[in-house]
Amino acid sequence: MKRRFHKMHGLGNDFVIFDARETPLALDAARARAIADRRTGIGCDQLILIEPSAIADMKMRIFNADGGEVEACGNASRCVALLAGGGARIETSGGVIGAAALGDGATIDMGEPRFGWDEIPLAYAMDSSAMPVGWEELRDPAAVNVGNPHIIFFVEDADAVDLERLGPLIEHDPLFPQRVNVNVASVEDGALRLRVWERGVGLTRACGTGACATAVAAIRRQLVRGPVEVHLPGGTLSIDWEPGSRIRMTGPATHVFTGEIELEALA
Structure with missing residues (x-):
């Protein structure tokens, strides 16, 4: 089965984005790595999966090129905001963020920063503002x-x-x-x-x-x-x-192209 995707980037940090709000898409680390591969897949720094959310307008899942799922990505948030075409609340593993599309970019409410050693997290207690390392x-x-x-x-x-x-x-x-x-x-x-x-x-x-x-x-x-x-x-x-x-980030986002891929061919 072919799946539609968007290729986008924020300042050259590039993404493959799948909208899975209506048709679920199963992703694991191996498949994410295959899609991100620049020689045999589509190629990207991160793979983004948009899913339904019970607490926001949508949920954004983020997979790095090595297949690992991570909590947040500011550049991808601007790209998702551009796709949404207006204001949106986006659920991430790192918390709910606010996004507002602005022409060819977006402003993102990235939430409040955390500074506690156990919030970062570090392996043991220390002053995170000036670490003695x-x-x-x-x-x-x-x-x-x-x-x-x-x-x-x-x-x-x-x-x-x-x-x-x-x-x-x-x-x-x-x-x-x-x-x-x-x-x-x-x-x-x-x-x-x-x-x-x-x-x-x-x-x-x-x-x-x-x-x-x-x-x-x-x-x-x-x-x-x-x-x-x-x-x-x-x-x-x-x-x-x-x-x-709260932190507010403003910057560009670029839609490069839309395509289709047969995901099973990457297995």
Whole structure:
């Protein structure tokens, strides 16, 4: 049986999106990996499944390219908002978020950040705003959960960090029982330049939750003020947050094409 899908991206972070609200679609890690494969499948960073929700307008499930299901994805949220064509409440494993389509993009209410060591989660108690840990030249990070776990390092030059080598070491460190997304950021004229090693994906052109977590950590350290522009390799997001409030992320989303696939052919 052929299934219709949408190919979309947010700043180059690309997705295959299936709308399964009327016709259920069974997905497991093996099938998600097969669809995400850029040589023998459709190819994407994440696979998105839209399902019915009992508590929101729809439910969004997110599978990374390695087949692992994760809690949140900011760039995918903007793409789903664009498909919805207006305002929507979207249930995710990380909580319910609000989305509003705006022309060729969307603003997403990403909820409140969490800072407790057990909320991120970390393996043991420590101050998440200035963690007394380090990996080679990357030291004294902050950790924030914005629906999924992030660690943020502020450095002089984000582009100079060998993130392709250090990213997987940090992602799989025993300090992070659910693994972690790794962000390296530089402050430049009141804005942030950010690169992200995404859990289960690798280096990515953009990470919406990474931009949110990094902006929050920078505002907490009084390095920048919100709203702040976050420049990623794929483009720019605007993140607005004040302590005690909810995070608002604004940025583009692009519909590339619609297609059909015979899923059984990938088995």
